[in-house]
Structure formats: C-alpha cells, structure tokens
Amino acid sequence: xxxxxxxxxxxNAIRVASENDxxxxxxxxxxxxxxxxxxxxxxxxxxxxxWLKDESHNPTGTHKDRMAWEIIVTYRDFLLAKKNxxxxxxxxxxxxxSSGSAATAIxxxxxxxxxxxxxxxxxxNTNPKIIxxxxxxxxxxxxxxxxxxxxxxxxxxxxxxxxxxxxxxSAEALDPTTRFYDWLSYEVINNNPDYCFIPFGTGNLxxxxxxxxxxxxxxxxxxxxxxxxxxxxxxxxxxGVTTNNPRSKAEKLYSxxxxxxxxxxxxxxxxxxxxxxxxxxxxxxxxxxxxxxxMQIAASQNISCEPSGIAGLALLLQMKNKIPKDKKIxxxxxxxxxxD
Numbered sequence: 001x002x003x004x005x006x007x008x009x010x011x012n013a014i015r016v017a018s019e020n021d022x023x024x025x026x027x028x029x030x031x032x033x034x035x036x037x038x039x040x041x042x043x044x045x046x047x048x049x050x051w052l053k054d055e056s057h058n059p060t061g062t063h064k065d066r067m068a069w070e071i072i073v074t075y076r077d078f079l080l081a082k083k084n085x086x087x088x089x090x091x092x093x094x095x096x097x098s099s100g101s102a103a104t105a106i107x108x109x110x111x112x113x114x115x116x117x118x119x120x121x122x123x124x125n126t127n128p129k130i131i132x133x134x135x136x137x138x139x140x141x142x143x144x145x146x147x148x149x150x151x152x153x154x155x156x157x158x159x160x161x162x163x164x165x166x167x168x169x170s171a172e173a174l175d176p177t178t179r180f181y182d183w184l185s186y187e188v189i190n191n192n193p194d195y196c197f198i199p200f201g202t203g204n205l206x207x208x209x210x211x212x213x214x215x216x217x218x219x220x221x222x223x224x225x226x227x228x229x230x231x232x233x234x235x236x237x238x239x240g241v242t243t244n245n246p247r248s249k250a251e252k253l254y255s256x257x258x259x260x261x262x263x264x265x266x267x268x269x270x271x272x273x274x275x276x277x278x279x280x281x282x283x284x285x286x287x288x289x290x291x292x293x294x295m296q297i298a299a300s301q302n303i304s305c306e307p308s309g310i311a312g313l314a315l316l317l318q319m320k321n322k323i324p325k326d327k328k329i330x331x332x333x334x335x336x337x338x339x340d
Contacts, residue, residue, distance in 0.1 A: 003079065007079055007091075009114075010075075010079060010113055010115065013113055014073070014075070014113060015029065017032055020223055020225055022034045026183075027069050027183055028059055028065065028069070034187070034225065035187040035190075036058070036066075036183065036184075036187065037053070037054055037056075037057040039051050039052065039053045039054070040052060040054065043301065047316075047320075047323075047326075048325060049327065049328045049329060050316070050329045050331065051191060051331070052313075052330075053188055053330055053332045053333065055333060056303070056304040056309070056333065057335075058105075059108070060105045061304065061338040062105065062309065062337050063181065063205060063332075063335060064102045064106070064337075065105045065109075066184055067105065067106070067180045067181070068102075068108070070174065071110070072113055074174060078091055091115065092164055092165040092166055093117065093162050094106070094110075094118055094119065094165060094166055094167075095118075095119040095121065095160040095162045095165055095166070095167045096119070096169050097120075097146065097156060098120050099126065099251065100122075100126070100127075100130040100133075103122075103134050104133070104337055104338075104339065106118050106168075107134070107138055107139045108137055117138050118139050118140070119139075119140045119142065119160035119161070120141050121144060121159055122141060122143055122146075123144070123146040124143050124144065126143070129339070133339040140160070142161070144159055178211050179208075181204065181208035183225065184208070185208045185209045185211075186225040186227075188330060188332060189209065189212065189216070189236075190225075190226065190228045192228050192229050192232045192328065193232075193329060194236060194278075194324075194327035194329065195236065195239060195327055195330070196236055196237070196239065196329075196330045197239045197241060197312030197316055197331045198332045199241055199252075199253060199309060199311045199312055199334050200240035200241055200283050201252050201253050201308065205332070205334070206238070209238060210268075210276070210277065210281075213233050213236070213276060216230060217233055217234055234276070234278075235278045236281075237277065237278035237279070237281050238277050238278070239284060239312070240284065241283070241284055241312055241314070242254075242286065242311075243285060243286050243288075243311075248286070248288055249292075249307040250286065250291060250307040250311050251308065252309075253286070253308050253311055284315055286314055286315055286318065290315070291310075291311065294317060297313065298310050298313065298333075304335065304336050305333050305336050306335075309334040309335050309336055310333050312332055312333065313331045313333070316329065
C-alpha cells in the first residue's frame, strides 16, 4: 500500500542530520547546534566555581523539547516501516502522563509535522490554566486521580481511549534511559564537573547522564560527541534531587506513584562500587526552605526557571557544608515551560 501523499510529505519534512556527529547535530531541528543550550558561570554565595546548564533556551522552555524531538524521530521510523510495507494502517496516537511540560513540548512538535494529536492523562488537581493551554495546542485531555495507584501502560492506554496506540510514559522500545537525553548528557559531562546536580522527576534525565558516563568510562572507542576526561568523570558526584512532599513548590518532582522509574538504591550503589561515579552520587530529598533561596539567586541573575527546574541549586544550598567550595559544580536547570 505504501505512503499516502500527506505521509510522504511528513516523512520528507522530518530530517535527522545524524545520530551522534557533533559537526552535524540533529537538535533543535530548526537550528541544529551542539551544544544546543548554553552553560555559563553563576554566582552562588560561598562557592567559586558553579556553572549552570540552562535548558530554558529550548523552544518551549525546558529539556522536554529534546524528548519531543525523539518522538518525532519515532514517527519517522513508523513512516519508513510503512513505506517498506512493514506497517499497515494509519499512524498511531501516543499517550502520556504529564503535568504539562512534556505534553506541551511533544504536542507542539506533533502539530508542526501534522502528526496525530497527543493523548494526555493528567491529574484531576492540575491547574485549569495548564489544561486550557494543552487543549489550545491540540492535546486530547483525559483526567484521573493519579494518586490512587500506579498505572500499568495498558491502563494508561485505556484511560486515554487509545487501544491501538503507544504509552510513551513507559515505552521501553523508546529506550528513555539512554536515548531521550543523550545529546544533553554529553553537553553536561563534557564540562568535567566534580559535582553535578540534576532534578529527578521521571528519572530519565538523571539515568541518561549516568548511563552515558558509564558508557564513556567503559570504552576506548568514545562517541564523537564526548570531549570529557574519564578520570575526572569517575570521581564526579551525580546528585539527583527529588521530593516526597505533596505540597512542594517543586511539584514536577513529586508523584505519589511515579511510574516506570528504573532507579533504585541498588542501581546507584552498583555504579559507585564499579567506579562509574563519585562516592556521594545518589538521589536526595530536598528540604523545601532551600527552594526559595534558589529561586532568589536565579532571579537575581535573570535565569528563567521554575522551582522544579532549579531544584539542583536548592540541593547545593542544602548541602553547602558538605560540598568543597572550590570544586567545579554544574547545576542542570531544566527550565520553565512557555505555555500559550
């Protein structure tokens, strides 16, 4: 059967420059560059060498734009399979649990390429303004109480009326722990930090950075994007930050039933024992009072962020008596969503 004329047009529009050539990057598609977002020095009281990896420079304001591009590349794979006669029928819809950022980034890309609308499962307590914004850009919205129980991917598809589609909250086929943020991971570790602070929401970003670090430490045949120092990376402490406070201002780091997270204490302990990261690498619980101080520091330096995105800086402030003041510290700020 092959592709329809409309599908041929979509396939031709999705151009993947390369999978890993830093001279020919794939993101952002309208203006590819590597690194895609800046890293610059910031002032943090008591510390002399703190740098911010600022993902607010992405199209919709957060690191989720990188994930969104990978979803478009997945649709390209579908179209190529259909062109080759391996897939039949219409393109499937994607479903996702989202508090807003991921859904915004993904749906805007889907709309740009005239692909099926995103089906979004959101919590019943989500801000109505966010819901309206998601509807405005074409998301199909379904509400449920996400605090009741963890949801299986089959339940997510059922709740979003998408029996023939894919749940990308959980899709192992998409390889979220190495693929979603691989370019970003290289942009981070190429700075050769002694400490790296990373927000931990779904866990995909933290896991990507650790998995890419392990890969580069374990091989002599480095990825062409890698410009780091493996001796330094072996000692780098990767500090994930999350919260168990349901009333936290960092609401995107909290979930009563966070689905499909691969992280557990054994995983990171194994990495520490094997020498893939520094001895204090772990995921830490944030104390709420340090978020306000982090937001004030960010505002004073015109950093666009929200509490969830700047939580790494808050954790640094929380641990200030345990972190050497002259070590190179990279804070990953995941940004702030630009809602319509």
